[in-house]
Amino acid sequence: MIKVRFFAMLKNKTGKEEVNLSVPDNITLEKLKAILKNEFPAIAEFIERKSIMISVNQEFATNTTIIKDGDEVALLPPFSGG
């Protein structure tokens, strides 16, 4: 079980702030992205776009990052602070 968090426009698009999701253990972020695209079709195109960053346990992750049980994955639309 992992926790998936949505921020800003992605929260609006999915209508969710966070979701607990059962996924195979020790998959790569690349594989998780495919799962998330199926699970949340409303934001599939955003997950595809490079401007969306994904963090795992509050650190920026890449396609090869391994997702473990209990991890917190967050989908981060382009930042606009400052």
Next chain:
Amino acid sequence: MIKVRFFAMLKNKTGKEEVNLSVPDNITLEKLKAILKNEFPAIAEFIERKSIMISVNQEFATNTTIIKDGDEVALLPPFSGG
């Protein structure tokens, strides 16, 4: 008659803040500098040095600036504001 003002270290060196001086009318600043060097030997070397600026009526002046009766001439050591 012109007014000559001294600031910072030049005030210390001459022991004066300002002096009224009779000088020929319509002389260049270059000529005035020669007069000032004679008049105030304690600061002759400073007048010679390029780092000293001279203002006439509160505007930076050059050797060719004409000094007229009633002008305010100020000897400005290197600035250190800010």
Next chain:
Amino acid sequence: MDLVRIQKQDFDINKEVELVKAASKSIGGVVSFLGAGRDISKGEQITMLDFEHYPGMAEKKLQEIRERALKNFNIIEMGIVHRIGEIDIGENIVLIIAAAQHRNDAFMACEWAIAELKRITPIWKRETTKKGEVWVEEHP
């Protein structure tokens, strides 16, 4: 008070500068960047701003920016405060203060820090216009 914070309430620039200046008597130059809510964005009249952040991660990124600034620039101290929640036009949004012995280092560190903040800090701005509310995508 922490040098790096995310908070709802407005900040007092005097107090933030004092906090940074307290680090050393050798501080000669303090450069601050203050971001404020502009009334117009891409030609649209803005009536209200609303900032959301990723609690925990956003704070961590700001701390990281301060630490990297202290390491990579010849500065003595840095403070960063970012507001969240609703912010009116003209109000303060963010304050970055860089203090150094000499001004050039403070300018460089401050300029770098605000660019880095925009690049890596999970904070999002929602603008309210007559057409509705829009999440801003600064880097589309």
Next chain:
Amino acid sequence: MDLVRIQKQDFDINKEVELVKAASKSIGGVVSFLGAGRDISKGEQITMLDFEHYPGMAEKKLQEIRERALKNFNIIEMGIVHRIGEIDIGENIVLIIAAAQHRNDAFMACEWAIAELKRITPIWKRETTKKGEVWVEEHP
């Protein structure tokens, strides 16, 4: 209160920033340079600073810097306050505030203005050390 001033008393950074920000709701970035009295100069321990200015001309030069900044940079407003008289270590000396729609313009204008202030403004600093009082020659 004037945007450009020379004064004995300390300034309130919040108030000075508000004064500059009052110029327009389109201000998005405000960059400030604050100069403070350092404790050490060229290896000497400083105990006190004293600033003298050429009354009239110094104010005129600061006004000129503001006007040239407004003309040559894409900024909306600029404020400049310089203190004179005795100033303790750690105290504020000078504040330059540049406000623009975008931060890059504010950074450039502020950095230019403090360099230009040091170059053309008839203000002199006297440092008191254990050895006595010395008029500083920044550009010998």
